[in-house]
Amino acid sequence: MSEYSSLLSDLSEIITAEDLDQLKSACKEDIPDEQSNAITCSNDWFSYLEKNHKLAQDKLAYIEHIFEISRRPDLLTRVIEYRTTVLKLSEDDEIDSKLTRIPSAKKYKDIIRQPSEDDIIKLAPPPKKA
Template sequence: MDTDMVPQREIDRIMSEYSSLLNDLCENITNEDLEQLKSACKEDIPEDQSNSITSSKEWFSYLEKNDKLAQDNLSYIEHIFEISRRPDLLTRVIEYRTTVLKISEDDEIDTKLTRIPSAKKYKDIIRQPSEDEIIKLAPPPKKV
């Protein structure tokens, strides 16, 4: 977030909303959920550090310290909640993004396609084909 252009009052509001979001998420993550979430990001958290994370607050704190999470950068946890099959948590994050950060689904489309590093090179390929590009198949042969 470019803080030069944003009034301090707005920055404080966003930080407050962000803290509120994390507290809300923490309240809805059980110890069992936490193990699943840590497992989903095992490529980004070394096992010895993962074993020392015993609460969702510690997990969020680790992600922040390692630049995986910030008040204006939520794509990593969106991805983790998505692959962990936690639509309830994902919905809360999306609500925060659209209401607090005012980033709509349309604005987010590029981020969604490039959320996973390996997808970046396929960004232009991952789109709906035009009517001309769709190959029409002939109907199956009739049985005699």
């Protein structure tokens, strides 16, 4: 199984029926109603996106955007990890190569990693009351 197939399989296991409805709703402008009704599982959704050139092994910006507007940082983070580890693409590489839009997903990376001591802002104690 390729890394890409493994990514889609992992995402499919996480996406529930309710999630799928939300994801389909988020991309309703790109999926006609009659097609949307035929999509009953996440594998159908991924297949539709691939057939319509919205998703490919090296074309992930569309689902990153959908996961972001659907407020699913867990799914978004998995896609970002795939992009940075398997494809070896960072946000800077994407800007340079024009492969995808500039993802705003970078903000979600900080949710997962714990801040270092340098990242933590230390506040002075409050003034003592007289």
